[in-house]
Amino acid sequence: DAGVIQSPRHEVTEMGQEVTLRCKPISGHDYLFWYRQTMMRGLELLIYFNNNVPIDDSGMPEDRFSAKMPNASFSTLKIQPSEPRDSAVYFCASSADASNYGYTFGSGTRLTVV
Amino acid sequence: AQSVTQLDSQVPVFEEAPVELRCNYSSSVSVYLFWYVQYPNQGLQLLLKYLSGSTLVKGINGFEAEFNKSQTSFHLRKPSVHISDTAEYFCAVSFAGYTDKLIFGTGTRLQVFP
Numbered sequence: 001d002a003g004v005i006q007s008p009r010h011e012v013t014e015m016g017q018e019v020t021l022r023c024k025p026i027s028g029h030d031y032l033f034w035y036r037q038t039m040m041r042g043l044e045l046l047i048y049f050n051n052n053v054p055i056d057d058s059g060m061p062e063d064r065f066s067a068k069m070p071n072a073s074f075s076t077l078k079i080q081p082s083e084p085r086d087s088a089v090y091f092c093a094s095s096a097d098a099s100n101y102g103y104t105f106g107s108g109t110r111l112t113v114v
Numbered sequence: 115a116q117s118v119t120q121l122d123s124q125v126p127v128f129e130e131a132p133v134e135l136r137c138n139y140s141s142s143v144s145v146y147l148f149w150y151v152q153y154p155n156q157g158l159q160l161l162l163k164y165l166s167g168s169t170l171v172k173g174i175n176g177f178e179a180e181f182n183k184s185q186t187s188f189h190l191r192k193p194s195v196h197i198s199d200t201a202e203y204f205c206a207v208s209f210a211g212y213t214d215k216l217i218f219g220t221g222t223r224l225q226v227f228p
Contacts, residue, residue, distance in 0.1 A: 004157075031214065042220050043204065055214065091157055099146045099213035100165060102206070105157035 004106035006092050012112045018080040021109045024073055025094030033103065034067055034077050035091040043091075049075065082113045116141045116209045120219035128227050129197055135190040135222045137205030144210040147188040149179055152202040152221075161203070164188065175199065200226045 005024040013019050025032045033048040047057040052069045060067070064083070069075040079086055089110050093103040117140045127133050139145060146165050150158040162173025169181040179190045188205060202223050206216040 033215065043218050045215070048215060050214065093158075097213070098216050099208040099210075102148045102150075102160050102163055102208075103158075103216060105150075105159070107157045 004092055004094050004104050006106035006109050008109060009107065010110045012114065013082055015083055015113055016081045018078065019082045019111060021077040021090050021111070023075045023092030023106060025075070025092070026104055027073065029094035029096050031095040031098065032069060032075050033093040033095070035093065036088045037091060038088045046077070084113045087111055087113050116207070116212070116217065118205055118207045118217050118219040120205055120222050122222045123220070124223045124225065126225045126227065127195055130194045132193050133191065133195050133224065135203050135224065137188045137190065137219060139186050139188070139207045141186070141207070141209055146208040147181060148206040148216065149173065149177070149190050150204040150206060152204065154201070158204060161190070195224070195226050197226050197228060199224060
């Protein structure tokens with residue numbers, strides 16, 4: 001089991017550019033979560049999916065952020081246009097059953113917007 | 115309302131000293147409890163979990179935690195820390211009836227000095 005796979009590991013982009021972060025969850029996990037981590041705000045839940053359907057996107061900061069899960073093995077988080085304040089580490093996590101097993105996190109994507 | 119509190123944002127200790135990282139929760143329903151560890155530049159890893167049964171739970175790397183229902187706490191302990199335990203530690207809770215997701219505390223930075 002390769003775990004939760006995120007790409008890219010690092011991303012540096014200029015303000016105004018579109019950024020796409022990718023996540024491959026663990027096979028068989030029905031839940032997928034996107035988190036953002038910054039020094040100021042800590043760990044924030046942005047959105048989560050169950051069986052590819054978005055369940056709660058109340059944490060998405062603004063319309064510039066969008067997330068999709070076209071199938072059970074792939075999800076994207078897109079920021080368009082990006083701004084310097086979007087700089088953070090973005091984590092993807094997946095779970096079969098949060099209450100019994102918790103989450104498995106990916107290694108994260110460190111995004112820097114200059 | 116359900117919530118998770120980690121009162122200590124930072125805990126400095128010397129190597130080989132014991133440590134306790136505090137976690138309290140607020141809930142009117144049953145809970146499932148987790149501790150995660152995040153080493154520098156890595157994702158979060160599950161350290162241990164309490165679902166039911168014995169209130170003393172042992173995890174990886176010599177850590178243990180005790181569930182105290184009357185005090186609504188789930189403190190993490192280690193009798194003798196190593197330099198390599200320097201990391202961020204997150205307490206997380208799943209609340210019965212809301213088991214889709216975990217609610218994370220704000221994290222405690224454990225700094226072990228030689």
